[in-house]
Amino acid sequence: MDTLLLTTKFRQIGANLQVRTANQIRFGDRPRGYSIDILNTRKGETFDLVVAEDDLDVRVVDSDPADRHLLLLVNSRTAPVRRKFLCGHDERHWFIAGVEAAVSSVRQAKEALKPQTVQIDQDRKRVKSKNRNRRRNAAFVRQGEWFFVPAPDLKPDEWLVLRDEPIRRGRGKPHVVEFLFRRGGIPVRICRNYPNGLTESEYAALIRRDPDKAKLAWRNMIREPEAFAKGRVRHPDHKTVVLRNWHRILPNNEVRNTNMAFLD
DSSP: OHHHHHHHEEEEEEEOOEEEEEEGGHHHGOOSSEEEEEEETEEEEEEEEEEOTTTTEEEEEEEEEETEEEEEEEOOOOOOOOEEEEEEEETTTTEEEOOOOTTOOOOOOOOOOOOHHHHHHHHHHOOOGGGSSSSSSSSOOTTEEEEEEOOTTHHHGGGGEEEEEEETTSSOOOEEEEEEEEOOEEEEEETTTTHHHHHHHHHHHHHHHHHGGGOOOOOOESSOOOEEEEEEETTTTTTEEEEEEEEEEEOOOOOSSSOOEOOO
């Protein structure tokens, strides 16, 4: 791994990168193989790569300095597959998104992050290449990791529409939807220790094993519903978007171990 070259590549897109070894991390926080995150340091937001194995292969596969994005390859002997991450800047902050290993360019990585419904719609509506990564075009409106796809035929009963409803994946900050309608999904209980939720059977099994867990601050949620948004969608890290009509809500295809969940 060429640390100097990596730092230079990140600097070319306007980003800070720090590379640390496992010995520089508290024992309990040391990753297996590697970890990559974004920290707030004296230099501002900084990509933080922690290396815990000697022969880790980390390199930039492709970069787009004008768009402030690059595609990072991490090849670890402790991981079953190679991982690729799209690192870039979106509106106000830097981000990291795990993408399919098959992609080999920033452009392909961005397309891979789009849900299949979005990819089909932009082809069907003949969205031009130059407009496919805009935050709003004929096929979708995007805010961060969420895509909003027009659903012009949807007419939900008014009493089923929720107001100022948060949507989130895992531990991320919620996006707040002014009007939200949902159908289907899996009822789950969540708390800080279990951000992706437990079904009733999973929750019951947990309490049988460890009765003290019943004292945690559990809340009811619906996981993986079909959900639709209308009106304003707010988030502290993104510009508010306004949806004049109903749009289906879809998360991006980021490769990570979290589920989509909507909170009551």
